[in-house]
Amino acid sequence: MEFTDKAIGIDFGGSSIKMGVVLGKQIIAEAPVIIPKDYPIPTELIKAIADQVNALKEEHCDIKAIGCGVPGFVDTPTGRIHNLTNVPGWVDIPLRDLLSEKTGLPCVVENDANAMGIAEWKLGAGAGYQHLICLTLGTGVGGAVIVNNQIVRGSQFVAGELGQSSINYNGRVGAYNNPGALEDYIGNNEFAIDSQRAYLEAGIEKFIDDCSPAALDAAATAGCEVAIACWDDFARKLACTLANCCWLLNPEAFIIGGGLSNAGNTLFTPLRKHLAAQLSAPFRDHLKIIPAKFSNEAGIIGCAVLALEMADA
Amino acid sequence: MEFTDKAIGIDFGGSSIKMGVVLGKQIIAEAPVIIPKDYPIPTELIKAIADQVNALKEEHCDIKAIGCGVPGFVDTPTGRIHNLTNVPGWVDIPLRDLLSEKTGLPCVVENDANAMGIAEWKLGAGAGYQHLICLTLGTGVGGAVIVNNQIVRGSQFVAGELGQSSINYNGRVGAYNNPGALEDYIGNNEFAIDSQRAYLEAGIEKFIDDCSPAALDAAATAGCEVAIACWDDFARKLACTLANCCWLLNPEAFIIGGGLSNAGNTLFTPLRKHLAAQLSAPFRDHLKIIPAKFSNEAGIIGCAVLALEMADA
Numbered sequence: 345m346e347f348t349d350k351a352i353g354i355d356f357g358g359s360s361i362k363m364g365v366v367l368g369k370q371i372i373a374e375a376p377v378i379i380p381k382d383y384p385i386p387t388e389l390i391k392a393i394a395d396q397v398n399a400l401k402e403e404h405c406d407i408k409a410i411g412c413g414v415p416g417f418v419d420t421p422t423g424r425i426h427n428l429t430n431v432p433g434w435v436d437i438p439l440r441d442l443l444s445e446k447t448g449l450p451c452v453v454e455n456d457a458n459a460m461g462i463a464e465w466k467l468g469a470g471a472g473y474q475h476l477i478c479l480t481l482g483t484g485v486g487g488a489v490i491v492n493n494q495i496v497r498g499s500q501f502v503a504g505e506l507g508q509s510s511i512n513y514n515g516r517v518g519a520y521n522n523p524g525a526l527e528d529y530i531g532n533n534e535f536a537i538d539s540q541r542a543y544l545e546a547g548i549e550k551f552i553d554d555c556s557p558a559a560l561d562a563a564a565t566a567g568c569e570v571a572i573a574c575w576d577d578f579a580r581k582l583a584c585t586l587a588n589c590c591w592l593l594n595p596e597a598f599i600i601g602g603g604l605s606n607a608g609n610t611l612f613t614p615l616r617k618h619l620a621a622q623l624s625a626p627f628r629d630h631l632k633i634i635p636a637k638f639s640n641e642a643g644i645i646g647c648a649v650l651a652l653e654m655a656d657a
Numbered sequence: 658m659e660f661t662d663k664a665i666g667i668d669f670g671g672s673s674i675k676m677g678v679v680l681g682k683q684i685i686a687e688a689p690v691i692i693p694k695d696y697p698i699p700t701e702l703i704k705a706i707a708d709q710v711n712a713l714k715e716e717h718c719d720i721k722a723i724g725c726g727v728p729g730f731v732d733t734p735t736g737r738i739h740n741l742t743n744v745p746g747w748v749d750i751p752l753r754d755l756l757s758e759k760t761g762l763p764c765v766v767e768n769d770a771n772a773m774g775i776a777e778w779k780l781g782a783g784a785g786y787q788h789l790i791c792l793t794l795g796t797g798v799g800g801a802v803i804v805n806n807q808i809v810r811g812s813q814f815v816a817g818e819l820g821q822s823s824i825n826y827n828g829r830v831g832a833y834n835n836p837g838a839l840e841d842y843i844g845n846n847e848f849a850i851d852s853q854r855a856y857l858e859a860g861i862e863k864f865i866d867d868c869s870p871a872a873l874d875a876a877a878t879a880g881c882e883v884a885i886a887c888w889d890d891f892a893r894k895l896a897c898t899l900a901n902c903c904w905l906l907n908p909e910a911f912i913i914g915g916g917l918s919n920a921g922n923t924l925f926t927p928l929r930k931h932l933a934a935q936l937s938a939p940f941r942d943h944l945k946i947i948p949a950k951f952s953n954e955a956g957i958i959g960c961a962v963l964a965l966e967m968a969d970a
């Protein structure tokens with residue numbers, strides 16, 4: 345890869361599409377695609393994306409490739425989308441080939457959580473690790489798994505769904521009839537509802553807005569015992585899944601990003617405590633829990649990294 | 658590897674040491690090491706093992722290397738044992754170098770569950786799979802993880818401890834203060850105790866001997882509803898951990914061995930049912946659950962495979 349090689353990274357979300365030109369570790373230009381309120385049919389949206397790519401190509405020389413991260417199930421080798429979570433109508437779309445055809449650039453399509461994980465592993469907080477698990481904590485819980493210095497996609501390219509893994513075989517039934525799915529305990533909404541209940545039990549009335557992660561972080565930092573206990577409970581549940589990853593894969597580190605990770609040590613301190621308490625020495629002693637380096641830009645950067653690797657291969 | 662190349666595989670257990678000469682997929686000679694009742698100090702036992710290896714070397718030509726599987730924590734690159742579970746006194750022993758020195762053969766030391774997994778993956782029921790998880794169900798639950806066609810040892814070479822992974826973040830506290838460890842629910846002893854309790858609740862008095870896996874299999878096969886329900890409960894708990902492996906790694910198959918797997922479809926039928934019920938389509942549709950090919954000989958064969966690979970490298 346030449347230092348002047350650039351790629352376009354696209355972070356395709358249910359409500360926004362971010363796009364950027366990436367050089368090295370930096371996004372040097374951003375150009376979001378505006379999505380009309382009535383979410384258009386895939387062909388129209390793909391045309392809008394391709395138009396934006398072509399406009400960026402005119403402004404920037406040396407753009408070698410496109411990488412596109414999508415929230416759902418992709419056949420990675422062919423870049424064909426099987427279906428997207430929360431994006432109606434995106435079923436069986438040959439996104440890679442359509443984008444390539446309309447832009448003249450080689451294209452790679454990847455699951456969005458994997459793209460974020462690749463950004464952290466190649467250029468971010470996980471650089472240099474061979475055995476690494478990256479998480480994003482938000483409405484849901486996403487994950488990417490790196491083992492033996494390789495990304496793990498699995499047999500159908502859907503590995504890394506940490507949010508669906510169970511913390512209780514008798515627990516709440518989740519989206520796929522699966523009991524005890526982690527994100528049904530620690531997703532943004534569930535965390536807010538559980539925290540509101542904890543306040544009520546303590547005899548304190550709180551609006552749900554006062555139970556946002558930011559509000560609960562502020563309350564815990566100010567010494568509120570209810571909020572501190574809520575974060576401790578959150579950390580204990582998350583530690584269960586992280587410990588399971590350790591028993592299975594013995595990673596060197598977890599990289600944790602997403603909105604909820606903005607709570608910093610309000611989350612990280614009890615998380616490190618609970619995880620250390622549940623593991624034996626060889627799993628625990630060298631283990632690191634590290635905040636993500638990238639924020640919203642992780643998807644764009646990870647996709648651009650993949651695109652340049654593919655162009656070089 | 659020449660077809661005539663042979664290796665010696667050693668399966669080092671807490672109460673027995675099995676040793677065999679392996680050619681291809683076959684053990685062509687077995688020569689267990691007798692362990693005195695008062696378990697001898699490591700140096701004496703290593704001498705007994707080396708003497709047995711040297712005797713086999715005299716009987717068999719073309720023995721290229723030794724592989725030794727041990728029940729515990731090994732530094733794989735150096736073949737140094739950190740400590741062994743249930744084998745007192747085996748702490749910080751340079752087993753690879755000591756065996757090599759006393760036999761003149763190159764030697765590799767591996768965790769025993771990994772050795773069994775390698776036998777299944779290279780020569781057994783898991784041959785041809787790139788993404789595979791092997792389990793042994795017995796007093797404990799052991800595991801080996803294959804991802805991207807490579808064994809996963811992890812950063813400290815202790816990956817694959819499926820028995821310690823949690824099925825309930827609020828569950829029974831296990832050997833390492835970890836809540837809900839799988840083997841504290843489905844290990845041989847726990848299964849027997851839970852089954853005895855189920856019989857009692859059904860108003861049937863049973864001795865603990867009638868709640869061995871073999872007895873419970875016979876009872877379920879004969880149509881006993883209590884026994885059938887016990888196996889269903891066993892399968893539901895095991896399915897929780899297997900589903901977690903699927904969400905994380907999206908494997909093609911699970912290979913299941915160990916004493917409890919002798920129950921065959923008494924276990925496999927409810928296990929397939931529960932696992933399918935807890936997974937979404939791309940994780941479930943191509944997934945296979947397969948009985949192990951090898952039985953007690955898996956450790957010897959896996960170690961011999963590793964030894965020959967090392968000798969060839």
